[in-house]
Amino acid sequence: MMTLEKLTKRFGATVAVDGLDVEIRPGRVTGFLGPNGAGKSTTMRMILDLDRPTSGRALLDGRSYSAYEWPLRHVGALLEAGAVHPGRTGRNHLLAMARSNAIPVRRVDEVLELAGLGGSARKRAGAYSMGMRQRLGIAGALLGDPPVVVLDEPVNGLDPDGVRWIRGLMRGLAAEGRTVFVSSHLLSEMQVTADHLIVIGRGRLLADAPLAEIVAGHASLEDAYYQLTDGSVLS
Ligand SMILES: Nc1ncnc2c1ncn2[C@@H]1O[C@H](COP(=O)(O)OP(=O)(O)OP(=O)(O)O)[C@@H](O)[C@H]1O
Known part of the structure; x- marks a missing residue:
């Protein structure tokens, strides 16, 4: 369970995240949607203590990320898949x-296999394709077998097999009772993956409801989304 309590972030005159008050529950995939610049990445960065809130807080089962001795065992995240030293092998x-989170070595090989990187594990990450870097990032998110998984645009750069894989993976993690929080601009993908949606625009909450409820009365999630975010798109 993740709780955002009046979570707010200002960068100078820009209010990137504006008083978000939501609960992200376990056992389902929660999609996080919003136009460019809506504040999705900043919200995720605050959940992971990579950005400090101006006010409010983000809690993981009642504690902040940095309150955990071994945070990777509690929350796994894919934020910027490129953030890997190019000279290091994926493994x-x-x-x-x-090592930094007292996770056994055998788990490294397990997640490499799970992410389809078993054959490339000893290649330098600098030689990885975008999709392979994305898979490495997802492997990293799963490393600590965490009950909470936060994924920022996980489908980016994945081939059709990869897209199907990540879809099944997210559904499977939710079915195991984990909290899965995923941002994406791919509405058709979200429509088949998410159970619940949180939609923001200009940092503010626009919707927090089951997917079926948001789509009801619309031809598609895309239609519902345009209606919800009308007026929130940056000009
Ligand atoms: N380090 C920063 N310094 C100044 N402004 C920032 C910084 N990071 C984000 N912003 C601003 O905060 C707002 C929210 O940005 P954020 O990246 O969180 O949006 P997003 O919803 O993830 O967008 P996208 O869909 O384009 O990735 C934007 O106006 C952005 O310019």
Whole structure:
């Protein structure tokens, strides 16, 4: 369970996130939608203590990210898939992460296999394709077998097999009772993956409801989304 309590972030005159008050529950995939610049990445960064809120707070089962001794065992995240030292092999990248959170080495090999990187584990990450870097980021998110998973645009750069894989993976994680929080601009993908949606625009909450409720009365999620975010798109 994740709780955002009046979560707010200002960058100078820009209010990137404006008083978000939501609960993200376990056992379902919660999609996080909003136009460019709506504040999705900033919200996710605050959940992971990478950005400090101006006011309010983000809690993971009642505690902030940095209150956990081994945070990767509690929340796994894919934020910027490019954020890997290019000279390190994929396996060494994960080994360093595992070591810092007292995660056994065998788990590194497990998640590499799970992410379809078993054959490329000993290649330098700098030589990975975008899709492979994305898979490495997802492997990292799963490393600590965490009850909470936060994924920013996980489908980016994945081939059709990869898209199907990540869809099944997110559904599976939710079915295991985990909290899955995923941002995406791919509405058709969200329509088949998410159970629940949180939609923001200009940092503010526009909707927090089951997917079926948001889509009801519209031809598609895309139609419902345009109606919800009308007026929130940056000009
Ligand atoms: N480090 C920063 N310094 C100044 N402004 C920032 C910073 N990070 C984000 N912003 C601003 O905060 C707002 C929200 O940005 P954010 O990246 O969170 O949006 P987003 O919903 O993730 O957008 P996108 O869909 O384009 O990735 C934008 O106006 C952005 O310009």
